[in-house]
Amino acid sequence: MTDQAYNLRKKAWEKKRRASYISVSSGKGGVGKTNFVVNLAYWLAKMGKKVLVFDADLGLANIDILLNLTVKSSIRKYLRGEAEMEDLLKKDVYGFDVVPAASGFAELTKLDDEEFEKLVEIFVSMDTMYDYILFDTGAGISDTVTRFAAIADNVIVMTQPEPTAITDAYAFMKVVHFEHGVDKVQFVLNRVEDVPGVKSIYMSMKNVAMKFLNIDLELLGHLREDKQLISAVRQQKPVSEVSPNGSYSRDIYNIARKIVGLPKEKEKPGLYGILKGVFK
Numbered sequence: 001m002t003d004q005a006y007n008l009r010k011k012a013w014e015k016k017r018r019a020s021y022i023s024v025s026s027g028k029g030g031v032g033k034t035n036f037v038v039n040l041a042y043w044l045a046k047m048g049k050k051v052l053v054f055d056a057d058l059g060l061a062n063i064d065i066l067l068n069l070t071v072k073s074s075i076r077k078y079l080r081g082e083a084e085m086e087d088l089l090k091k092d093v094y095g096f097d098v099v100p101a102a103s104g105f106a107e108l109t110k111l112d113d114e115e116f117e118k119l120v121e122i123f124v125s126m127d128t129m130y131d132y133i134l135f136d137t138g139a140g141i142s143d144t145v146t147r148f149a150a151i152a153d154n155v156i157v158m159t160q161p162e163p164t165a166i167t168d169a170y171a172f173m174k175v176v177h178f179e180h181g182v183d184k185v186q187f188v189l190n191r192v193e194d195v196p197g198v199k200s201i202y203m204s205m206k207n208v209a210m211k212f213l214n215i216d217l218e219l220l221g222h223l224r225e226d227k228q229l230i231s232a233v234r235q236q237k238p239v240s241e242v243s244p245n246g247s248y249s250r251d252i253y254n255i256a257r258k259i260v261g262l263p264k265e266k267e268k269p270g271l272y273g274i275l276k277g278v279f280k
Contacts, residue, residue: 023152027168029139045095068236150180
């Protein structure tokens with residue numbers, strides 16, 4: 001492909017992209033981004049959508065481990081000219097496609113402009129193949145992480161109800177706003193034990209984001225604690241495959257419904273709810 005041909009295609013991609021690009025970031029590591037991305041892709045695919053998961057944690061790959069994938073060609077090899085774009089793609093992994101990253105290579109966390117443009121070339125070429133392209137970014141506020149947020153149509157910030165995670169989520173929003181002009185972010189709270197308390201945490205974040213950053217923060221959803229998640233990780237499978245009716249799986253299912261524009265599915269009442277309805 002000539003430079004001129006690529007530049008023309010890139011301009012067309014920037015003006016009218018077919019796929020919807022979703023970046024999932026956190027600020028703090030260990031809040032559950034990768035599980036969220038994998039299971040979101042799972043449910044979007046179940047809804048008939050064509051989905052690509054791009055492991056954008058370029059130097060500390062996790063998606064291949066989580067899904068038990070054998071990786072022969074990685075983004076590192078692609079950037080070094082040792083693999084073609086087509087070599088990167090792992091097709092039909094639980095219904096969606098995956099582009100794995102590489103693990104243990106510090107240089108991938110500090111891409112220069114030319115290297116990042118080469119990554120963008122992947123999306124320019126694959127754009128018409130997908131409805132959704134999901135970026136599972138690295139933790140923190142490095143330039144490589146925030147660049148993925150900058151090219152995304154929807155930026156999801158994921159956190160959990162503890163002070164350092166919330167502080168780091170705010171720091172991430174601050175950087176992507178002032179460095180890349182991001183003014184709309186979607187919020188997901190993970191590891192929720194107190195569902196009624198979600199709204200309070202969200203409203204506090206929303207008010208601060210609007211007051212100090214002029215960011216419109218939307219509540220995309222929450223994810224309840226679910227012991228089945230640990231079991232699924234050990235099996236190296238999406239928890240939505242292992243336990244589709246578990247609380248975590250249903251919460252992500254409803255987030256996927258919201259993303260595609262469907263209403264939230266009403267949760268079936270448990271035994272207490274049934275008895276309460278009978279004897280009220």
